[in-house]
Amino acid sequence: MNKSRLEAFSDGVLAIIITIMVLELKVPHGSDWVVLQPVLAFFMSYLLSFVFIGIYWGNHHHLLHTVKNISPGIIWANMHLLFWLSIIPFVTGWMAENSFARNTVIVYAVLLLVCGCAFTILQFAIQKANKLYPALEEAFGAVKRKGYISVICYTAAIGLAFVNTFVSGFLFVAVAIMWIVPDKNIEKALKNE
């Protein structure tokens, strides 16, 4: 079983998820500047989700780059991840339409938490099917640490949403920035191979 079709299919699904979100940006009636105001909440939440899916694409890319053997376990762990990621446009739209109301922020945080867990499951499935050399094992560990920090932040964001949704939003942005800052471990490990 070759990994190129797994990558191609995942790329396709991720590209569609990231792009159909824009369909939630409904064209407003009229051309006055004021009609753009309700669009702003959509724009902000679209930007946030775009960055998150972009991060998942980048990490997915890195993760599969290291893989030699594709097991049925990897295929289904990958499907599982794509399923939860495909829900993001729906929850993003719900959050935007209600101007970041508490319940919507909670559901968004729960979804990010579930996606984070699904990604970790995919990592375990890959490690089970592929014997990693030590340097790569270390790099995997670094990504997992980031994953654990994310999961803690999302859990905190769920609790804190009951106090103040702005704090939750701040945590989302903080997690995104943590991931955007490039992780040189896997690349270094691959070069040292």
Next chain:
Amino acid sequence: MNKSRLEAFSDGVLAIIITIMVLELKVPHGSDWVVLQPVLAFFMSYLLSFVFIGIYWGNHHHLLHTVKNISPGIIWANMHLLFWLSIIPFVTGWMAENSFARNTVIVYAVLLLVCGCAFTILQFAIQKANKLYPALEEAFGAVKRKGYISVICYTAAIGLAFVNTFVSGFLFVAVAIMWIVPDKNIEKALKNE
């Protein structure tokens, strides 16, 4: 004629089918928990169809992996399969909007039956254009047996929907589980080659 474009096109269509289904998940008005209740039926049926299309992708992947020659017959058998699979989001949405009403469950079962037949036709087209060595022939046979069991289950699901739609739903899930359990025959056959 090279098979990589056939795979790329099929991957594209399957990725789009699996993802546009999520557009049926209409963003509800309001942010109370209660507005999510009607979304639940959509979520369940989306999950079911996501798994079925995921299974088709996996099997399609396996099937084409074994192919050397692409005949016009294979191209059209593939188009025929993709056509019926592309109807799944529509029927899924209809079933969800009517909370698994009898008629919608019947149409869903009929569609799965037609898709199953289309997949078997594709298998025959591939076998006709490619001389398979004995081990692979055997593996093909195993997939076909699963296909026949599925077709019997779908037919039963159509009949049983007149009695109780829950039983039909149970049969859908049973078929899905049967397919998710990985089939090692093709892989083994390819390794032994």
Next chain:
Amino acid sequence: MNKSRLEAFSDGVLAIIITIMVLELKVPHGSDWVVLQPVLAFFMSYLLSFVFIGIYWGNHHHLLHTVKNISPGIIWANMHLLFWLSIIPFVTGWMAENSFARNTVIVYAVLLLVCGCAFTILQFAIQKANKLYPALEEAFGAVKRKGYISVICYTAAIGLAFVNTFVSGFLFVAVAIMWIVPDKNIEKALKNE
């Protein structure tokens, strides 16, 4: 400039065009059998357009298979073809919503005519940039003959729609069948190379 990205982009656009048409199949309200009746016209026109786009994909595939050099002219002739093909879902939906009313059938025939011309332009752009050996030249000629017959049929379909739209529909189906019957000339030419 490599042709694999041209193929990948075209495959992506064609896969999306063929699949988003299904979004025109609006989920009907209620679960009585009678609500499916208006869906039937959509289903028929969806099937017709699916087959036409499938034919374009197959021919596009064949055509680019023969290409060695990609000129800017080929890129823009390809874009031009994709543009007109991307209008098909819109016209298909319009034709379906009005149950194959005269004007909609005329516009559909005009669009097929324009797509046919765009494909012929792409063929000329490819021939201009690539010196074809005699056998392939002959095969190209065969495809062009089919193209000319199609253009004549579409033109006739426009005129005949004023008399009887069924005759136009019959011509569409006839052209589709002519193309589905596989053309072995290019394949033979490539093998003889």
Next chain:
Amino acid sequence: MNKSRLEAFSDGVLAIIITIMVLELKVPHGSDWVVLQPVLAFFMSYLLSFVFIGIYWGNHHHLLHTVKNISPGIIWANMHLLFWLSIIPFVTGWMAENSFARNTVIVYAVLLLVCGCAFTILQFAIQKANKLYPALEEAFGAVKRKGYISVICYTAAIGLAFVNTFVSGFLFVAVAIMWIVPDKNIEKALKNE
């Protein structure tokens, strides 16, 4: 990190952006010729945006063709470009629905300006990560010059929209034509390599 997945993902997103725009072409009610009149503004703006995204695809294609090393900076500069391009269908739809009203033309021009800047940023990210040989450096310079002219034209289009939106539209078309005329510098540079 390999560039083929970056290309595949970008191709996917661009193919979806260019195609979902057609979903803004809402099927009109009735089959009289007169119902097509409001569609005309959509058609014109769809054509314009289709050409612009086609140009971006062509240039993106050229640009990445020259790349050997993919840095995290390139990945994020690419994501940044795709984000702004993904807003084009929304703004196109808004402009079309309001028949090219002043504010909508201004927003369209601003968006094209931002996309142009994002493309230039991507060029700088590529140049930073890849040592270009002199001929290619020159070719890059030619593309950058075109980019600067575009940015000037877009800025002028913003200002001129307050006077006459037709002049802005004329500038959009002029920029598109400037880009469609093929730039032989990069190709020549690659051949001379």
